[in-house]
Amino acid sequence: MKGGIELFQRQVKVLLLLLVLVASTTLGAAEPGGNGDGLRDMQCGGACHGDAGQNATSSLSLSIEFAEHVWMGQPTEVTIVVQGVDVNHDEGLVGLFLLSSTNANADTPLSDGWEILSDGNGGMGNYVERSTNGSGISLEHTWVLRPDAVGMRSLYASVHHGDAGGSSEGRPFFGVSEAFEIEVEAVPEDLPRLDDAFIPTSMREVGSETKIELHTAFTEAVSVEWKTEDGAVLQAAVNATTPDHWEFTLPAALNPSVLQWRATLTGEGPSQTTPWFAVGAQISPEEVENGPIYLQGFAMGLLLFGAVVALQKPRTSTEQSAKIYDGTDEITASMAESNPTEPSSQIAPLPEGGLPPGWTAEQWEWYGHEYLAGTYGDGQS
Amino acid sequence: MISSNTFHVVATELVVGAYSLAGLAFLFCWLSPRLPFSLHDKQASGDAVAHAALMFGLLATPFAIWSGLSSAPGGEMGSALLANKMLFSLSGLGLASATVVVRLRTGISVWDSTRSSTIQALSGGGATGLMLLTASAGGTFARGESLLDWLHLPYNETLLMPTFLSVILLLLGITCATIGLRSSA
Numbered sequence: 001m002k003g004g005i006e007l008f009q010r011q012v013k014v015l016l017l018l019l020v021l022v023a024s025t026t027l028g029a030a031e032p033g034g035n036g037d038g039l040r041d042m043q044c045g046g047a048c049h050g051d052a053g054q055n056a057t058s059s060l061s062l063s064i065e066f067a068e069h070v071w072m073g074q075p076t077e078v079t080i081v082v083q084g085v086d087v088n089h090d091e092g093l094v095g096l097f098l099l100s101s102t103n104a105n106a107d108t109p110l111s112d113g114w115e116i117l118s119d120g121n122g123g124m125g126n127y128v129e130r131s132t133n134g135s136g137i138s139l140e141h142t143w144v145l146r147p148d149a150v151g152m153r154s155l156y157a158s159v160h161h162g163d164a165g166g167s168s169e170g171r172p173f174f175g176v177s178e179a180f181e182i183e184v185e186a187v188p189e190d191l192p193r194l195d196d197a198f199i200p201t202s203m204r205e206v207g208s209e210t211k212i213e214l215h216t217a218f219t220e221a222v223s224v225e226w227k228t229e230d231g232a233v234l235q236a237a238v239n240a241t242t243p244d245h246w247e248f249t250l251p252a253a254l255n256p257s258v259l260q261w262r263a264t265l266t267g268e269g270p271s272q273t274t275p276w277f278a279v280g281a282q283i284s285p286e287e288v289e290n291g292p293i294y295l296q297g298f299a300m301g302l303l304l305f306g307a308v309v310a311l312q313k314p315r316t317s318t319e320q321s322a323k324i325y326d327g328t329d330e331i332t333a334s335m336a337e338s339n340p341t342e343p344s345s346q347i348a349p350l351p352e353g354g355l356p357p358g359w360t361a362e363q364w365e366w367y368g369h370e371y372l373a374g375t376y377g378d379g380q381s
Numbered sequence: 382m383i384s385s386n387t388f389h390v391v392a393t394e395l396v397v398g399a400y401s402l403a404g405l406a407f408l409f410c411w412l413s414p415r416l417p418f419s420l421h422d423k424q425a426s427g428d429a430v431a432h433a434a435l436m437f438g439l440l441a442t443p444f445a446i447w448s449g450l451s452s453a454p455g456g457e458m459g460s461a462l463l464a465n466k467m468l469f470s471l472s473g474l475g476l477a478s479a480t481v482v483v484r485l486r487t488g489i490s491v492w493d494s495t496r497s498s499t500i501q502a503l504s505g506g507g508a509t510g511l512m513l514l515t516a517s518a519g520g521t522f523a524r525g526e527s528l529l530d531w532l533h534l535p536y537n538e539t540l541l542m543p544t545f546l547s548v549i550l551l552l553l554g555i556t557c558a559t560i561g562l563r564s565s566a
Contacts (some may be wrong), residue, residue: 004425035524232496293464296542300468301475305559307506308479312497313561 034093039116039125041105042097042158042176056168057089058175062157065100066180071187073196075117075144077275078182080157082139085240091132094142095157100125102176109145112153118144122203122258122280138311144200144275147184147252192219192267195244200277204252205284212261214246219265222246226261227276236261253281348372387450392445397437397516398429400477406431410492411502424492429507433485438512439477445468449519449526461539468539474512475554480504482562 061083070076078229080096083365100112108126109116114125120142126142147153157177163169188194196214204210214222224236236248250259355364356371370376406427413424419464446467455462468481482492483501516537520527544549 034508043561194382292541292544292547293467295544295551297471299547299554301471301473301478303475303550303556304472304504304553304554305479305482305506306554306559306561308476308500309482309561310557311486311500311561312479312483312491 004048027038030246031144034095035128036129037119037121037123037125038194039110040097040110041107042099042102047353051229054132055172055174058159058161058173059160060084060161060175062175062177063158064155064157064177066155066182069350070147070182071191071193072147072150073185074272075146075198075200075275075277077142078145079140080140081161082141082157083296084136085132085135085137085139086219087137089161089168091161092164093129093131093161094139095127095129095160097156097160098143099156099158101178102156109155109169114153115146116143117146117200118202119264119280120144120258121280122278124202142276143261144277150186151157152182153164153182154264155182155186156180165309176234188269190218190267190269191266192269192272193217194263194274201279202284203280204253206256210250212248212281213241214248214263216244216246216265218269219225219244220268220269221266223264223266224248224261225264226259229257238263244301245352250279256280256282385448388497389445389448389452392441392448393519395441395564396438396445396512399434400443400473400509400512403431403434403438404506404513406434407502407505407509414492414498423490428484428489428492432481434479435477435505435559437506438508439474442470442474442512443494444479446474458521460537462518462522462536464539464541466515466522469511469515469518473508473515475512479507480508528536 029185059199062079062082063145063356065081067076078098080098082094082096085091085094099110100106100109101107110126116126119125119128126143130139132139147279156179159173159175161173163171163173185306194217195217198215201210201212212224216222222238222240224238225233226236227233235248238246240246250261253259258278258280262276263272264271264273347365348371350364350368351372355361360372364371367376409433410424410427413427422505444456449470462512483504487497491501517529517534518525521530521536
């Protein structure tokens with residue numbers, strides 16, 4: 001009964017400990033390292049900060065800026081402006097979404113007739129992550145989009161971030177802007193413009209120059225300027241190859257960085273300046289062949305398996321028997337050495353009438369116990 | 382239809398959970414004779430937990446590897462980080478298999494001597510460590526962060542041996558395994 005009570009008390013203590021551990025966890029937490037740029041719905045499949053049951057409302061102010069005229073089939077800049085950075089929270093890293101709706105799914109600009117030509121970081125997604133270090137209280141990020149039809153379109157800005165300090169440390173924050181209406185217009189007939197099928201280069205290797213070919217329409221001259229991350233703007237030499245075909249070369253990057261370029265197109269119609277197109281430079285990881293990796297993996301696994309099995313091999317039956325007999329021999333030898341001929345020191349006590357009839361004293365010394373137990377001579381004493 | 386990405390997440394959660402439990406139980410089994418209070422007589426329970434969890438982890442590991450390959454960009458190991466994941470997981474698989482095989486052949490007496498108990502705890506704990514390294518590399522690949530970031534492990538560098546050296550190691554492993562497995566016959 002007492003043991004049962006002690007067991008119950010012990011179980012209650014374990015249960016209380018588990019409850020304390022469960023209660024000490026938080027329902028949700030920001031991912032301070034971010035998730036990387038990409039093409040994502042606002043809710044991220046529940047993996048980010050979009051779950052209304054877990055996030056807190058961000059105090060950041062969000063707005064979207066865009067060009068006065070947005071032409072169908074022509075690249076255009078769309079900029080998200082974030083105000084209030086590092087005022088109420090220590091964000092550290094913010095994730096910016098450019099969305100076409102707030103449905104939480106199928107809400108990227110691709111779902112509403114936009115094409116993303118550049119995310120400003122060398123990618124082509126609607127989600128980017130930006131560090132707030134050194135950004136001041138405002139942060140801007142620009143995408144290059146291309147609409148495929150005339151009409152009114154809505155765009156939203158959304159932000160995900162955490163808080164590295166204060167009472168909200170580790171909490172996930174989420175914010176979304178109001179809708180910004182953009183009118184996509186038909187292109188005027190003689191407007192100098194890029195070909196509708198133009199896809200800008202968004203990524204290249206460090207250390208290699210990049211030749212860009214432009215296909216234009218209604219264009220008589222093209223000038224190109226480019227800038228690096230420090231902001232210095234330089235001119236690139238543009239060569240006309242055939243009518244409405246132009247090419248220029250961007251210099252090689254010495255390290256992973258982003259370079260931007262834009263072109264000014266001149267013709268009979270009003271001159272047009274394209275958005276800044278971002279070209280990221282990266283060092284691609286060395287290609288790895290599958291075969292040698294599999295072989296090495298199996299070799300390492302089998303070597304470890306063999307090493308442990310060999311080290312832990314059980315003793316064979318012969319070895320075990322030998323050990324048993326060895327012990328017996330030692331004991332026997334030890335007994336023989338102590339007194340090989342002497343009978344047991346504990347001689348059976350004589351019966352009341354003295355030695356049984358016909359027994360000698362020496363016989364009693366050796367077989368007296370059996371006589372008393374009634375086992376001497378198969379019980380016929 | 383469940384995608385290979387989601388299946389990989391499920392499989393790796395099972396693997397990491399099982400191996401973590403096994404690792405803690407192996408540590409307990411090794412420490413239990415040295416514990417000053419009554420926990421040392423719970424070694425048999427720890428042994429059962431350690432090896433049962435390890436066997437469960439072993440069953441789930443091939444699914445995690447297969448789904449990981451299916452969900453990798455391009456369906457293959459395109460980077461050193463993914464190659465490291467494959468090397469860690471196959472090594473962990475070998476170590477965990479050996480630990481279970483030794484336990485099945487030796488029984489509970491594997492904890493009787495200091496030598497065999499230390500090797501058993503090291504192999505079980507090593508398998509756990511390799512699987513946690515694999516999971517950490519996966520976290521770095523998918524989310525850019527992981528539990529072991531504080532170790533600053535060079536996941537993007539892999540030590541790829543020449544093919545002939547891999548073949549030699551493979552033959553050495555087969556020889557060791559044959560010797561170890563034949564000795565009980």
